[in-house]
Amino acid sequence: MAALGRLADGPVKRRAGTPRRRTGLLLALPAVAIFALLFVAPLFTLVANSFRTQTGAFTLDNYARFLGDPFYRGVLWNTLRVAALTTAGCLLVGYPFALYLRGRSPRVRNWLALLLLSPLLISMVIRAYGWLVVLGPAGPVASVIAWLGLTPPQLLYNDTAVLVGMVHVMLAYMVLPLMGSLDRIDPTLVPAAKGLGAGGWTCFWRITLPLSAPGMLAGAMIVFSLTASSFVTPAILGGPKVKLMPYFVYTQATTTLDWPYAAAIGFVLVVVTTGLLLGYSRLLRRGRGEAVFG
Incomplete structure (x- = not known):
């Protein structure tokens, strides 16, 4: 019975941890979005433009x-x-x-x-x-x-x-x-x-x-x-x-x-x-x- 109790407790703990991780991801989402918008996107544009000519061809x-x-x-x-x-x-x-x-x-x-x-x-x-x-x-x-x-x-x-x-x-x-x-x-x-x-x-x-x-x-x-x-x-x-x-x-x-x-x-x-x-x-x-x- 004790073993069954431990097995039963396992999924409950995992389910309890899932909302916490989800809450953490939601809290981090605005910072990640700002970072992607203000840093990743301009850097990607910079790299893409560096491989182009003034007419837009790859070089x-x-x-x-x-x-x-x-x-x-x-x-x-x-x-x-x-x-x-x-x-x-x-x-x-x-x-x-x-x-x-x-x-x-x-x-x-x-x-x-x-x-x-x-x-x-x-x-x-x-x-x-x-x-x-x-x-x-x-x-x-x-x-x-x-x-x-x-x-x-x-x-x-x-x-x-x-x-x-x-x-x-x-x-x-x-x-x-x-x-x-x-x-x-x-x-x-x-x-x-x-x-x-x-x-x-x-x-x-x-x-x-x-x-x-x-x-x-x-x-x-x-x-x-x-x-x-x-x-x-x-x-x-x-x-x-x-x-x-x-x-x-x-x-x-x-x-x-x-x-x-x-x-x-x-x-x-x-x-x-x-x-x-x-x-x-x-x-x-x-x-x-x-x-x-x-």
């Missing part, structure tokens, strides 16, 4: 034109280089800031977090033009250099100006994941390690840094992908002298009106960036013993 010439031209391969390399340097700059500036926030009181953390997020409340165009004033020939940076008796270098319309502007724009996207990762570290680990004779740097390299790897990975992926596809800040601070992929997508679509070739350039950037991010994620997870994401 592979757009990709052959891009991959066969050393100039455009150099533009792709420069885009990835700027994105990598921006990511490294955000990590170098953001990690100490996140460590400092970790030990502060809630009130101080709130004020510093507001200061960190305040640039995101301002238009990206306004921020870029603000850096034009700061880095301009008559700006404060050039004035200080001239006051020291030195000749001010060219601070605008080069990779340096783009890197400074992009680090300012992307810093919050690096610090916020780092703060979340550092807050999840058990606060008793470092005192316990020091009690066993470990020094401050040993605790940092063996405990804090490895356990904050998820935040570094998340922040690096966000900053790298956003920088590689950024257009406004590089266009204003770098101008036509700084060759980046988003700028050429814009010129091909609006100046030469070659939409298929612009779609091919954009899709190449998406594929290369996604491949690098996946490779970076897998390499870091392998190096951390699959501990990065859980």
